[in-house]
Amino acid sequence: MTDLSHILLQVRDEPLVLAWPVPGDAGGFLTFTQPAEWRAFVDRIGIDPRIPQIVQTKFARARVLYLLGWIDCTMIKAGELAALIALELAVMDRHGGKVAKSKRSFAALLKHMVEVDGLTDADIPMVTRCNGTAIGQLTGATRPTLAERRNLLAHGDPFDGLPVDFR
Numbered sequence: 080m081t082d083l084s085h086i087l088l089q090v091r092d093e094p095l096v097l098a099w100p101v102p103g104d105a106g107g108f109l110t111f112t113q114p115a116e117w118r119a120f121v122d123r124i125g126i127d128p129r130i131p132q133i134v135q136t137k138f139a140r141a142r143v144l145y146l147l148g149w150i151d152c153t154m155i156k157a158g159e160l161a162a163l164i165a166l167e168l169a170v171m172d173r174h175g176g177k178v179a180k181s182k183r184s185f186a187a188l189l190k191h192m193v194e195v196d197g198l199t200d201a202d203i204p205m206v207t208r209c210n211g212t213a214i215g216q217l218t219g220a221t222r223p224t225l226a227e228r229r230n231l232l233a234h235g236d237p238f239d240g241l242p243v244d245f246r
Contacts, residue, residue: 081139088114088149095149105211114149121146130169137165160232167229186226189217
């Protein structure tokens with residue numbers, strides 16, 4: 080995990096309130112009043128160390144942007160894009176060979192993970208912990224899908240909303 084201690088965070092006048100799944104409530108909110116609380120929260124965001132280094136590096140960028148969200152909350156949305164780019168790379172690396180190149184896209188690979196590989200909400204720890212569901216965002220049954228969210232973040236969304244969790 081990348082050390083982010085070189086990024087200095089000052090006390091804010093207002094707390095940082097973040098829409099974030101909490102145990103038992105997928106639609107929860109977290110409130111951070113001190114920089115140390117925010118830093119500890121961002122430090123806990125991680126991915127499995129067995130994931131290839133290139134993906135780890137791309138996800139580290141997301142963590143930096145999340146941390147900078149303390150200074151400017153718009154950086155959290157940039158962090159979401161970086162996290163989704165890391166996820167897309169990981170999914171492409173792991174499942175890309177399972178879908179014909181002419182039909183290979185982030186959306187197709189996410190759907191493949193559910194429909195062919197058997198991924199369920201029970202396989203996603205945060206979803207289980209928060210009594211949520213994510214599978215529809217992978218298959219297209221729920222809009223926007225993860226692939227659509229990545230596209231909206233990458234290409235601009237005039238109706239940009241609250242940050243969402245992509246762990």
